[in-house]
Amino acid sequence: MKLYVGIDVSSTDLYTCIMDQEGNTCAQFKVDNHLLGATFLRDQILLWANKLQPSEILIGMEATSVYSWHPAMFFHQQEELKSWNVKVFTINPKLIRKFKEAYTDLDKTDGIDAWIIADRLRFGRLKVTAVMQEQFIALQRLTRMRYHLVHQLTREKQYFLQHLFYKCSSFTQEVDSSVFGHAILELLLESFSLDEISQMDVQQLADFLRQKGRNRFADPECIAKSIQKAARSSYRLSKCVEDSIDLLLGLSIQSIRSLQAQIKELDKAITRHLEGIPNTLQTIPGIGPVYAAGILAEIGQIERFDNQAALAKYAGLTWSKHQSGRFQAEETSLIRSGNRYLRYYLVEAANSVQRHDASFRTYYRKKYEEVPKHQHKRALVLTARKLVRVIDALLRNGQIYTPRKGEDR
Template sequence: MDLIQHQRMDKNFENLKVLTRTYHQFSQQRTTAINQLTAVIDQVMPSFANIFKSISCKTSLELLIRYPSPKSILSAPEKEVIELIKNTSRGSLEYASKKYLLLLESAREGIATGILLEAYEHIIMVHAQHLRNIDVQLDTLSKKIHELGITIPEVQLLQSIPGIGPTLAPVLAAEIGKIEKFKSSKQLVAYCGIDPSVMQSGKFLGTKNKLTKRGSIYIRKALYMAATVAIRHNPNGSYSNKVIYDYYQKKIQSKAKKQALGAIMNKLVRIIYSVLKNQQPFVLITPEEQVRMYQRNMQIVA
C-alpha cells in the first residue's frame, strides 16, 4: 500500500470515528429525552405509556405532537386520529381502531386523575418534537456510517466475529484504526483499557482485579455490548458463540460475573487482533477441533 492509500485509510478511520462518536452522543440525548417525556406523560396521562410498545415509537410521537393533552385527544375527530395511527404505524384499520379506544380511555383517566396544566401540554409537544428530530438525525448518521463502513475492509472482517454486528463493527474499527499500530494483542488490550490492574503489596497479590479503564470509553462500551451478545444462550437453545459461552461459564465458577465478563472482553480483543492482523474472517473452532487439527499437523510433519 502506497503513501496516498495509507493517508486515505487514515482519513476513513477518522471520518468513521467522528460519525460513530456523534451517533453515540445522539443516542445518549435520545435516552435523556425519552426519560423527560415519560416523566411529564406520567403526570398528565399515566396510562398512555401502556398503549404502544414504546412511548418513543413513531406513532406515539406523532400523536403527542398533534394531540399533546387529554382534552385535545378527546376533542379530535375519531376518523382523523384512527387514520393517523393507521398510516404512521402501517397497521390495519382494526389495529388503529383498538389503539384509538385505548387512547380515549387514557385521555379520560387523565382528565379525572392527571395534572392538567397548560405548560405540560407545551412541554409534551416540545419533548416529542425533539425526540422525532433526534431519530431523524440518528437515521441519517446510521446511513452515513454504513456507506463509509462498506468501504473499510476492517469493518467487514469484524462482523465475522460472533457478537460483533453491523452496529458495533464500525465503532470498533474506528476506535482501533490501523492494526499495524499494535505489535501484539497485549498492546491492543492495553489500548482498549481492559487489561486488569493487579493490586499488589509486598508478597500479597490481589485476585479481585479491576480493569484499568484507560483509553476510549467508546471502545469499552462496544466491547461490553459485544461480550454480552457473545455469551448469550438463546431461547431456541442456540448460542451466539458456543466457545465464548463455555469460556464464560468456566470463568464464573471462580470469578464474579463482572470480572468474568471482563475476561470475555479481553478474549474478544485478542480475537479482534488476530482477525485484523491476518486480514482473515473469524472461523469458530472449538478446543476439541483445535486438538484434532494439531494432531493432524503433527502426523503430517512426522
C-alpha cells in the same frame, strides 16, 4: 546525538523548547497554533538540526484532543524533516504530570511545561505514537459523532419519559407498546387531554393508531383500550400545567425524531466509508457495519499495538490489581483510563454478538451465573474482553471468523 523538541499545545499557541542531548536548552519560544506558526517552528527545528547534526529528532507534545492533532500530523508529514529521522510522540498528560512532580521547584507555566516535555523525551522509554492513516481518521470523525448523538438521544428520551409521566402517570404501566413508536408519538402531538382520550370512541382511537402506525399493530383495538385505561387512572393536571407539559412533549418529540434522522444519515455515511477499508470484522455474527466501523476507527492500524492485551488496555477493558503479600482482592474494578469510544463500541458489539453466536452466548451465560450481583454488566464486559482477542486475531492475520465449538475460556 539526539535533538529533543517539547511542545506545549493550547488552542492558540505552541510553546516550544528545543533541547540537546545533555539537557541544555537550545531555544525557547512561542508560535501561534496554525499553519504559519507550525511552519516557522519546523524551520527553527531544521536550523538547530543543521547546527548540531543529530542522528534523530524527537518531537513530543501532550495528547490534548483536537488541539494537538494538527501539529502532530503536520510534523509527521513534513518531507524536510524525514531526512533527520524524526519521530513524533503524543504523550499521555498523566505521564508529563507525574514526571514533573520530581521537579519540586518549578512553577506552572507554559514555557516550563514545554521544557518538561522535552526533558521527558530525553529520559526515553516512550513508545512512538503511530499516526493513523487518513481513512481511519475520517471514519473516526463519523463514528464519534454517532456516539455523541446516540447518548444525546438517550438523554432526550429520558426527559420525554419524565414529561410523559406528568401527562399520563399510568401510561407505561398500562400500555403494552413502545412509547417511542410513530403512532403513540403522533397521538401525544395531538395534545388531547386525558378526559378527551378517555371519552373518545374506541374504534376511532384504534383507527387513528392503525393509520399512524401503518398497520403495524397486531391488535390496535386492544392498544386503544389500554391507552384509555391509562388515561382514566392517571392523575389530573391543571390546565396551566398540562399546556406546559404538552409543549415540552412536542418539543421533545421533535428532538428525538431529529436525532434519529441524523443517526440514520450517519449510519449511511459510515457504511459507505467502511467499504473502502478492507476488514473481516463483519464475518463475526452480530457485528454490522456500524459496530465494525466504530471499532476500526479507534484501533486504526492494528500494528500500533503489540498484542491483544495492549489493545484491551487501550480500550479500558482490563482490571486494576489489589494485592498485598498473600492477600488478593476478589472484587476489583475496571481501570479508569482507556479509550471510551472503543470501549463503547466493543461492549455494544459484544452484546450483539452474544445474541447471535453460540460460543459467545455460552461464555456470556457462564460469566453471568458466576456472581450474585452486577451479573449482566460483568458478563458483558468479560464478553467484550473475549471479543478483543478475536478482533485482534482477525485484523492481525487478515482471516475470517470461525467459531470454535465448546470454546468457553
